[in-house]
Every structure is written in C-alpha cells, then in structure tokens.
Amino acid sequence: MYTGLQHAHSGLAYLVLIALIVVIVLMLIGALSGREFTEKDRKIALVAFILSHVQLLLGLILYFVSPLGLELFQSGNAMSDSTLRLTALEHPFINIIAIVLITIGYSRAKKASTSRAKFRSIYMLYAVGLVLILSRIPWSSWIG
Numbered sequence: 001m002y003t004g005l006q007h008a009h010s011g012l013a014y015l016v017l018i019a020l021i022v023v024i025v026l027m028l029i030g031a032l033s034g035r036e037f038t039e040k041d042r043k044i045a046l047v048a049f050i051l052s053h054v055q056l057l058l059g060l061i062l063y064f065v066s067p068l069g070l071e072l073f074q075s076g077n078a079m080s081d082s083t084l085r086l087t088a089l090e091h092p093f094i095n096i097i098a099i100v101l102i103t104i105g106y107s108r109a110k111k112a113s114t115s116r117a118k119f120r121s122i123y124m125l126y127a128v129g130l131v132l133i134l135s136r137i138p139w140s141s142w143i144g
C-alpha cells in the first residue's frame with residue numbers, strides 16, 4: 001500500500017502543478033482581455049481544485065503510512081535535519097495552507113459579482129498556493 005500511494009502522490013504532483021499553471025495563465029489572460037467569466041472558466045478552475053484536493057487526501061494518508069511522515073516526526077530526529085524536517089513537517093504543513101488558499105480562491109470566485117473579480121480571485125490565490133507548494137517540494141527525492 002505504501003509504495004502504491006507513494007507512486008500515486010509522486011505522479012499526481014505533475015498533474016497538480018501543470019493544472020495550476022494552466023489555470024493561472026488562463027485566468028490572467030481572461031482578466032487582462034476584459035472578457036466575461038464563463039461556466040467553462042469555472043470548470044477549468046475546478047479541475048485544478050479537484051486535483052489538489054485528491055493530492056491532499058493522498059498526502060494525508062501517506063503521512064500516516066510513510067516512514068518519512070508521522071513516524072519520523074514522532075521519532076524526534078526530524079527537527080535537527082532539514083531534509084527530514086521537509087517531509088515530516090514543512091511539506092505537509094505548507095501544502096495544507098496552499099490548498100486552503102486554492103479553496104478560498106475558487107469559492108470567492110463563485111461569489112464575486114464581476115468577471116474581473118472572479119478571474120482575479122482564482123489567479124491570485126492559486127498563484128500564492130502554487131508558490132507555497134513549489135517552495136516545499138522534496139525536489140531531490142522527486143526529480144533527482
């Protein structure tokens with residue numbers, strides 16, 4: 001189960017990052033062009049929203065089964081080593097905040113009254129979320 005989850009979390013990370021970048025660029029173009037925010041725009045933003053929530057769910061389960069998650073955190077060895085601290089604390093904590101921001105961006109867009117405000121809510125909060133996610137990815141174990 002651990003290996004399957006690890007592969008799923010690792011693979012889905014590509015889709016989440018690509019989806020967030022695509023949505024941010026499309027919403028930015030939409031805002032700058034001054035066009036109307038359509039149902040299609042909402043659905044595109046929803047795709048990145050859903051992918052990031054599935055990733056959150058996989059990450060939460062992984063945290064309890066991985067030797068690099070809760071187990072490491074409880075061992076007390078993680079705090080003194082920055083590589084270990086990343087997966088045991090910083091990566092989960094910062095990513096949860098990032099996904100909360102993405103959720104706020106999507107829900108605020110639904111309630112906003114103007115198209116410009118809808119586009120802005122999504123591109124601003126998705127972009128902050130993306131920066132947070134990128135800042136705490138365990139790059140060396142993922143790509144390197």
Ligand code: HEM
Pocket residue numbers: 006009010013016017052055056058059060062063066067068069087091092093095096133137138141142
């Ligand atoms: C959009 C959000 C997230 C992204 C893009 C993401 C991405 C990644 C990536 C790329 C890795 C490295 C995988 C590898 O080495 O092959 C990883 C590992 C990990 N992630 Fe996440 N993650 C996210 C959210 C979370 C959350 C919310 C948690 C926990 C609450 C979490 C827990 C973990 C753990 C424990 C590992 C280490 C797994 C292991 O190798 O044993 N992740 N994540």
